Amino acid sequence: MRLFRKTLLASVAVLAAGVTLAQAETYKIGVINALTGTYAFGGVPIQNAMKLAIEQGNESGKLGDVKLEVVEGDSASDKGQTITLVSRLAQDPALLMIIGPTTSLEGTAGAPVANEQKVALFGIGSSRGIVQAGPWSFKVQQVGDDMLGELSKYVAEHTDIKKIAVVFDRSNDGFVSQKNAFVAGLQGTGVEVVSEDGILSSDTDFLAIGTRLANSGIDAFFVAAPAEVGANVVVQARQAGVPMEVPMVGPSSFATPAFIDTAGGAAEGSIVIADYFIGSKNPGNEDFVASYEAKYGAKPDNWAAMGFALASLAVEAVKQAGPEPTREKVRDALAGLRDVPTILGNGTWTMDSDDFDPHYGAAILKVQDGGLVLANP
Amino acid sequence: MLAQQLLNGVVVGSVYGLFALGFTLLFGVNHIMNMAHGAVFMWGAFAGLFAVTMFDLPFAAALVIGAVAGGLLSVVLDWVAFRPLRKRNAPEFSAIVSSIGANLILLSLAQQMTATRVMRFPFDTFPIRFYEILGVRVQLLQLVIMAVVILTVVGLVWYLQRTNAGRQIRAVAYSEGTSRLLGINPFSINFQVFFLSGALAGVAGVLIGLVFNSVHFMMGEPLLLRAFVVIILGGLGSIPGALIAGLLIGIVQVLTVSYLSAGMADVVVFSLLFLVLLARPTGLFGSASGGAARVARQ
Incomplete structure (x- = not known):
C-alpha cells in the first residue's frame, strides 16, 4: 500500500512537472516591419496590429499550451536591413516563423533568405516575387491584378472617366505591378490611358508632371506610390491646375490617414481601392476595431487591418501545427490554409493551390470630408 | 503648356542655381568639394521648418533662420572638418573624404x-494664390522664389565685387599666400566664405522644402548630384556659370518630363553634361586659368 501511495505521489509529481513544462512552452515569432523610412506610414500600424493579434491569440487559449513570444525588428524600409534581420532571426532555434515585412520591396529581398534558412516568412507585399522565392515564403496580400483589376472595372463601369493619366513609383516592384494591372484592366473598356510617368519615391518635384496633367484633358489620374509621395503628387498636380473635378485614382496605399492628412483638401474626391473598410461587417471586424482603438488610441487603417489579418492567419497556422509545433509543421500548416474567415475584403481569405496566390476581394472607397466612405455602388 | 513648363523650369533651375x-x-575660394x-x-530646411511649426514664425523669418542655421553649421563644419586639414597642408582629396564623413554624421543625426x-x-505657411499672366498660371510662391533668388544673387555679387570684404575674398581665392603678405586675415575670410556658402544652402533648403511640400533627411542628396552637374557645366568656381547652368538644367529637366517622360530626365541631364564636357572640358563658363589660380594659391 505504501509502495502504491509512493508510486501514485511520484506519478502525480511527474505529471505536474510535465504540465508545468507544457505551460512554459513558449515559441518565438519574428515580427518585422518598416517602423522607420519611406514605408513607416504602413509599417507602424501593421506592427501594432500584428502584436495585438498575437496577444489575442495567446489569451484566447486556441493555441493550447503553446505561447507565442514576439521578437520585433525594424526593416527601416530597406532591403539590406530586411535581409540582415531575417538572417539574424532565423539563427534562433526557438523561432517558429517570421511575419512581415511591410512591402514587396523588402519582402522579395527577405524571402530568398528565409527559404535558404528554412523558416517560414509570411509577408505583406502584393508582388508574386515573395511566393516565387521558394516553398518557405508566403504573403497575405493578393496580387495587384486582383485588386487593381477591381479598380479598373469600377473606373470603367461606374464612373464617367474616359481619359486617364498614370503616374507610378518605378523604384518599387509592387507599385509597378499595380500600375501594370490597372492599365491591363482598362484595355478594351473604352478608357484611354493617355500617359505613363515613372517617378522615384525619393522625388519631390512633381510640378512638371502636374502641369502636363493639367493640360492633357484627362478625366482622372491614377497614382501608384507610397502614401506621402502620392499625396505630394496630388498636391502639386492641384497647384499646377488640375481641377478638383478630376479625381485621383489609387491603390490601397492611399486608403490611409497618412495620405489624407498629407494631401489635405487636394485629396477630396479621390477614389481608392482598399483591402479593408473600417465599417465592414466581416466577422471579427467590430472586435478588432474596438480593441485596436483601445490599445493604440487610433482607429485602424488599411495597413493595421492587413497586419491583424496576417498575424491572425499565422496564429491559425501555429494552432494547426499542433501542440509541438516545428518550423516544418508551421510551414505545412500555412501552405494548407484555405477559406479562413478574415476582416479583409469579402470576409474569406484563401490561397490558390498551385501558386499560393491569396484572394479576398476588395472595397472601393472615396475620400469625402477628410475621411473614407464606401464608394461601391 | 510650353510657357508654363518653361516657368516651372526657371523656378526649379533658379533654386538649383542658388x-x-x-x-x-x-x-x-577654398578649392573644397564640400560633399556635406x-x-x-537639409539642416537649413529643418531650421526653417521648426521656426514655423514650433515657434509659429512667418515665412520670411523661416528664410532668415534657415540661412543663419545653414551659415553657422557650415562654419562649424569648417572648424571641425576642413580647418585642421588646411593647417597640415593636407591634399584636396583629404577634404573631400572629411566632408563625406561630416555629411554622413549630419544625415544620421537628422534621421x-x-x-x-x-x-x-x-x-x-505661405498663401496659396495663383495669377494668370499671358495664359500662364503663376503661383505667388513661384514669384517669391524667383525674387528671393534674384535678391540673394545680386546681394552676393555686390558683396564680392563692391565691398572690401569681397575684394579680400577674391584675393584669397587667387592666392592665399599673397593675401597674407598683404595683411589679409584668412581666418576671417574663411569664416565669411563658409557662412555665405551655408546661408545660400539654407535659403535654398527652405524654398525647396516649401515649394515641393517635403522636408526629409535625404532631401539634399539628389540636389548635391544636380549641383555637381550645375557647377561642372557652368565651370568650376564660376558664379554666373552656376546660375546659368542651374537654369539650363532646370529647364531641360522640366521639358524632358513634359515631352518625353519623367524617367528620362536624368538620362537627358547627364547626357547633356557628357556632351558639354566633350566639347568644353572646363564647362560653359570655366577657363583653363582656373587651374593656374589653384596652383598659385598653394
Missing part, C-alpha cells in the same frame, strides 16, 4: 531626430 552657388563659392553641402541645405519621417511646412 544651391550650387554656395557649392561653387566654396570651391572657387547637401546636409547643410534619428525625425525618425525618417517626411515632414512638411503647414499648409498656411
